[in-house]
Amino acid sequence: MVKICCIGAGYVGGPTMAVIAFKCPEIEVVVVDIAAPRINAWNSDHLPIYEPGLDDVVKQCRGKNLFFSTDVEKHVAEADIVFVSVNTPTKTQGLGAGKAADLTYWESAARMIADVSKSDKIVVEKSTVPVKTAEAIERILTHNRKGINFNILSNPEFLAEGTAIADLFNPDRVLIGGRETPEGQKAIKALKDVYAHWVPDDRILCTNLWSAELSKLAANAFLAQRISSVNAMSALCEATGADVSQVSHSIGTDSRIGPKFLNASVGFGGSCFQKDILNLVYICECNGLPEVANYWKQVIKVNDYQKTRFVNRVVSSMFNTVSGKKIAILGFAFKKDTGDTRETPAIDVCKGLLGDKAKLAIYDPQVTEEQILKDLSMKKFDWDHPAHLQPSSPTTSNKQVSVVWDAYEAIKDAHGICILTEWEEFKKLDYQKVYENMQKPAFVFDGRNVVDANKLREIGFIVYSIGKPLDAWLKDMPAVA
Ligand code: NAD
Numbered sequence: 070m071v072k073i074c075c076i077g078a079g080y081v082g083g084p085t086m087a088v089i090a091f092k093c094p095e096i097e098v099v100v101v102d103i104a105a106p107r108i109n110a111w112n113s114d115h116l117p118i119y120e121p122g123l124d125d126v127v128k129q130c131r132g133k134n135l136f137f138s139t140d141v142e143k144h145v146a147e148a149d150i151v152f153v154s155v156n157t158p159t160k161t162q163g164l165g166a167g168k169a170a171d172l173t174y175w176e177s178a179a180r181m182i183a184d185v186s187k188s189d190k191i192v193v194e195k196s197t198v199p200v201k202t203a204e205a206i207e208r209i210l211t212h213n214r215k216g217i218n219f220n221i222l223s224n225p226e227f228l229a230e231g232t233a234i235a236d237l238f239n240p241d242r243v244l245i246g247g248r249e250t251p252e253g254q255k256a257i258k259a260l261k262d263v264y265a266h267w268v269p270d271d272r273i274l275c276t277n278l279w280s281a282e283l284s285k286l287a288a289n290a291f292l293a294q295r296i297s298s299v300n301a302m303s304a305l306c307e308a309t310g311a312d313v314s315q316v317s318h319s320i321g322t323d324s325r326i327g328p329k330f331l332n333a334s335v336g337f338g339g340s341c342f343q344k345d346i347l348n349l350v351y352i353c354e355c356n357g358l359p360e361v362a363n364y365w366k367q368v369i370k371v372n373d374y375q376k377t378r379f380v381n382r383v384v385s386s387m388f389n390t391v392s393g394k395k396i397a398i399l400g401f402a403f404k405k406d407t408g409d410t411r412e413t414p415a416i417d418v419c420k421g422l423l424g425d426k427a428k429l430a431i432y433d434p435q436v437t438e439e440q441i442l443k444d445l446s447m448k449k450f451d452w453d454h455p456a457h458l459q460p461s462s463p464t465t466s467n468k469q470v471s472v473v474w475d476a477y478e479a480i481k482d483a484h485g486i487c488i489l490t491e492w493e494e495f496k497k498l499d500y501q502k503v504y505e506n507m508q509k510p511a512f513v514f515d516g517r518n519v520v521d522a523n524k525l526r527e528i529g530f531i532v533y534s535i536g537k538p539l540d541a542w543l544k545d546m547p548a549v550a
């Protein structure tokens with residue numbers, strides 16, 4: 070029986086291993102983590118992450134060929150294939166701070182693998198890492214251990230949160246990079262055999278190590294670049310009277326451009342895009358390519374501009390001040406169908422409004438009060454360092470902020486509503502009732518283009534939708550970005 074161990078029971082390690090266990094009943098899969106609460110949650114009825122379809126897959130395999138454990142060393146020692154899926158956040162201090170990937174967690178995992186291994190192993194980079202990381206990991210693994218063979222593979226993960234299980238069941242491709250030696254090719258084949266249980270042969274791409282590592286950063290950079298491109302267009306649409314949805318549809322019908330990932334928004338969030346682009350920028354700078362670095366940096370700058378532009382629009386529309394005014398924040402997660410708030414645009418928007426002394430009532434169906442208050446008090450880039458590995462966990466309460474468990478409660482007596490996550494329920498609210506319960510004039514700022522703006526205008530709202538023709542009111546109060 071092949072034994073797999075995955076270090077890191079997070080958003081990637083958990084779902085990925087659950088699907089491998091589900092599709093490969095003859096393989097034993099153990100997911101290990103140093104965070105005991107996370108492992109306890111994986112072993113309970115309340116999984117640590119919300120992901121549609123995940124509960125079912127876990128329930129079908131857990132205790133049969135899928136296990137979650139904190140006994141990291143034992144399971145690594147016993148495994149034939151070790152996936153490493155620990156976090157690789159942006160460095161907060163020292164050389165490359167604010168850009169480079171922090172490989173502390175990866176390095177400590179690699180050292181532990183070297184220490185406890187007593188048999189040959191394939192070590193798989195599942196985390197997103199800078200190109201050439203495999204070389205450094207190889208050095209750590211082979212430094213102290215004579216007689217044990219380690220083969221490193223790069224097998225980056227392309228799942229998106231909210232659709233992780235569907236993405237894993239039916240991936241566009243699985244990418245495996247390895248050394249171009251006979252041993253490297255043998256290792257590639259062993260991992261390919263795992264995925265071949267359910268992924269068609271032509272969707273399993275095999276490359277050299279560096280192409281696989283770089284392809285992951287490149288894919289995220291290209292995806293984020295599309296969003297910044299459409300968001301840049303959204304500003305021009307507002308200035309000219311064009312409608313960004315119509316523009317997206319028109320350009321998306323060109324088969325060379327394609328229709329996906331062209332939704333204008335308040336900005337992209339999530340744990341990957343910003344971190345991976347900053348990492349790419351740093352790698353370009355280190356390789357003496359400042360022009361290439363500047364090109365990709367612009368994707369982040371436009372994203373920051375979009376969030377600032379949104380805040381400025383809210384404040385300027387409401388007579389240039391939101392001081393003491395209640396603003397309902399609908400949605401805090403970085404996208405729908407997840408409770409993940411890492412790098413969510415809601416953090417920057419809320420902080421911007423709080424900076425102008427607004428009172429916020431925040432509602433998200435999947436995010437807890439504790440998480441929201443923590444996010445609003447954390448410094449940039451601290452979010453992806455696991456709380457248990459930080460010196461202190463900065464949870465503060467904030468009198469300007471209340472977190473409520475119902476959209477109508479958030480909206481009651483509010484002057485304005487900001488929709489920051491595209492949860493389906495926000496489309497279905499009774500907006501007549503909402504209007505009656507708000508201060509007048511009642512504003513809706515739709516950062517995800519989910520509401521029918523014209524219907525809301527008929528009710529009496531002043532509506533701002535990203536990239537759409539502006540109300541007369543908003544035209545008269547131009548936002549300064
Ligand atoms: P996460 O923070 O949810 O999970 C990482 C886990 O690793 C944490 O539970 C942490 O406790 C554990 N960990 C850290 N150091 C450890 C160690 N030495 N031993 C054992 N456990 C350790 O992170 P994630 O979202 O799953 O991301 C993991 C990696 O996958 C990152 O490199 C990320 O860029 C990449 N990735 C993420 C996504 C996504 O959608 N979240 C998608 C593709 C790739």
Ligand code: UDX
Pocket residue numbers: 226227228229230231289292296329330331332333334335336337338339340341342403404
């Ligand atoms: C992303 C990549 O899609 C995935 O392949 C990779 O493995 C991890 O990073 P994720 O961040 O989970 O996945 O979600 P994604 O669907 O890409 O959305 C990222 C952000 O972009 C969200 O805030 C989303 O709301 C925003 N977005 C997405 C837009 O603003 N417009 C779009 O058209 C698409």
